[in-house]
Amino acid sequence: MNHPGPRPTLAVTVGEPAGIGPEIAIRAAWALREQARCVLVGDAAFLSLTASLIDPAIRLSALSTMALRHSGLPHFGPTTIPVIDVPLEAHVAPGRLDAANGRAVLATLDLAIEGCQAGWFDAIVTAPLQKSTINDAGIAFSGHTEYLAEKTGTSRVVMMLAGSPGAGQPYLRVALATTHLPLKDVPAALTRETLDQVLDILHADLRGKFGLKAPRILVTGLNPHAGENGYLGREEIDVIEPALAAAQARGIDARGPYPADTLFQPKYLQDADAVLAMYHDQGLPVLKHATFGRGVNITLGLPLIRTSVDHGTALDLAAQGLGLADCGSMEEAIRVALSMVRSRATT
Numbered sequence: 481m482n483h484p485g486p487r488p489t490l491a492v493t494v495g496e497p498a499g500i501g502p503e504i505a506i507r508a509a510w511a512l513r514e515q516a517r518c519v520l521v522g523d524a525a526f527l528s529l530t531a532s533l534i535d536p537a538i539r540l541s542a543l544s545t546m547a548l549r550h551s552g553l554p555h556f557g558p559t560t561i562p563v564i565d566v567p568l569e570a571h572v573a574p575g576r577l578d579a580a581n582g583r584a585v586l587a588t589l590d591l592a593i594e595g596c597q598a599g600w601f602d603a604i605v606t607a608p609l610q611k612s613t614i615n616d617a618g619i620a621f622s623g624h625t626e627y628l629a630e631k632t633g634t635s636r637v638v639m640m641l642a643g644s645p646g647a648g649q650p651y652l653r654v655a656l657a658t659t660h661l662p663l664k665d666v667p668a669a670l671t672r673e674t675l676d677q678v679l680d681i682l683h684a685d686l687r688g689k690f691g692l693k694a695p696r697i698l699v700t701g702l703n704p705h706a707g708e709n710g711y712l713g714r715e716e717i718d719v720i721e722p723a724l725a726a727a728q729a730r731g732i733d734a735r736g737p738y739p740a741d742t743l744f745q746p747k748y749l750q751d752a753d754a755v756l757a758m759y760h761d762q763g764l765p766v767l768k769h770a771t772f773g774r775g776v777n778i779t780l781g782l783p784l785i786r787t788s789v790d791h792g793t794a795l796d797l798a799a800q801g802l803g804l805a806d807c808g809s810m811e812e813a814i815r816v817a818l819s820m821v822r823s824r825a826t827t
């Protein structure tokens with residue numbers, strides 16, 4: 481790590497330019513500038529214009545990728561936010577997607593990964609991008625999670641969202657055994673190998689990145705009523721139960737499979753550090769219902785730290801103008817990245 485001082489350096493990719501990503505990235509980076517050295521990654525001219533419309537007091541300074549690669553990140557204090565310039569191809573109309581900008585959005589991620597690997601950044605925080613626009617630009621893309629795994633040569637990663645409903649309320653962590661898959665492909669993806677790897681990553685990162693000495697993991701079934709003893713599906717009996725028995729034999733406190741519709745009651749959650757759900761829309765609606773606007777998305781299993789927001793591009797808000805988007809989740813994503821950087825530095 482190049483910056484062991486009190487303010488870790490975070491690459492903040494600004495996401496889909498027609499969405500709320502640029503606004504929330506600027507606002508959160510500025511609000512937390514005393515705690516984090518945020519470096520925005522996006523189109524410098526567009527971000528400068530956006531910042532001036534949000535608040536003329538916000539100071540951004542552009543840096544070219546050529547200068548960055550030649551000399552590294554220059555010193556900067558809390559009075560300015562550097563922007564690494566990754567120019568867009570097309571003019572941005574807020575709320576209106578343009579596939580012409582898809583490749584530039586992906587280039588911001590590439591630069592953030594390069595910067596983590598080069599030691600310029602301690603972590604990546606991503607604002608939301610529009611997955612369909614990258615695909616419309618001709619690049620098969622299902623999400624940051626899978627892209628970061630591929631680009632870092634990581635065979636398996638785990639998506640986990642975490643948050644609290646409010647101050648003093650219990651913290652909820654929901655990890656997913658599968659990520660962005662059509663629902664029809666989920667059962668086939670839930671193999672013994674997948675579950676073994678997911679449970680190992682979840683257990684290891686809850687210990688190593690979140691300081692939980694003996695994490696307690698509750699695991700959902702796939703089918704209604706966790707398969708009702710095989711009458712409503714056999715994945716629990718054939719795959720999930722053996723994977724849990726094997727995980728327990730490896731010293732992992734993972735219990736289940738429990739019916740997903742009852743597991744999220746507070747009386748069960750109070751004895752858990754995380755829930756492992758089998759697929760995206762089984763776990764995330766619960767988390768978002770409880771914590772939307774304060775949740776954080778964390779990619780586990782990567783060789784670098786990556787956090788993100790709990791929401792999407794909100795094109796509807798972006799189309800209406802600046803000042804409507806809540807940047808609470810973006811700020812929380814920065815705070816969680818800071819805490820993960822610091823806990824990595826002490827382990």
Ligand SMILES: NC(=O)C1=CN([C@@H]2O[C@H](COP(=O)(O)OP(=O)(O)OC[C@H]3O[C@@H](n4cnc5c(N)ncnc54)[C@H](O)[C@@H]3O)[C@@H](O)[C@H]2O)C=CC1
Nearest residue numbers: 607608609610611612788791792793794796797805806807
């Ligand atoms: N990490 C990422 O890059 C993510 C990207 N997405 C992308 O976002 C696109 C749009 O997703 P949707 O399902 O429409 O969800 P969305 O989160 O963009 O919007 C759903 C609703 O929540 C509101 N909302 C979202 N964020 C808000 C904020 N910060 N403040 C106030 N209101 C907010 C929106 O206005 C909308 O009414 C998807 O097609 C997907 O590609 C979605 C989730 C995560």
Ligand SMILES: NCC(=O)COP(=O)(O)O
Nearest residue numbers: 623624625626764777788
């Ligand atoms: N619903 C969360 C989500 O889709 C996050 O996707 P990504 O972080 O992989 O881009």
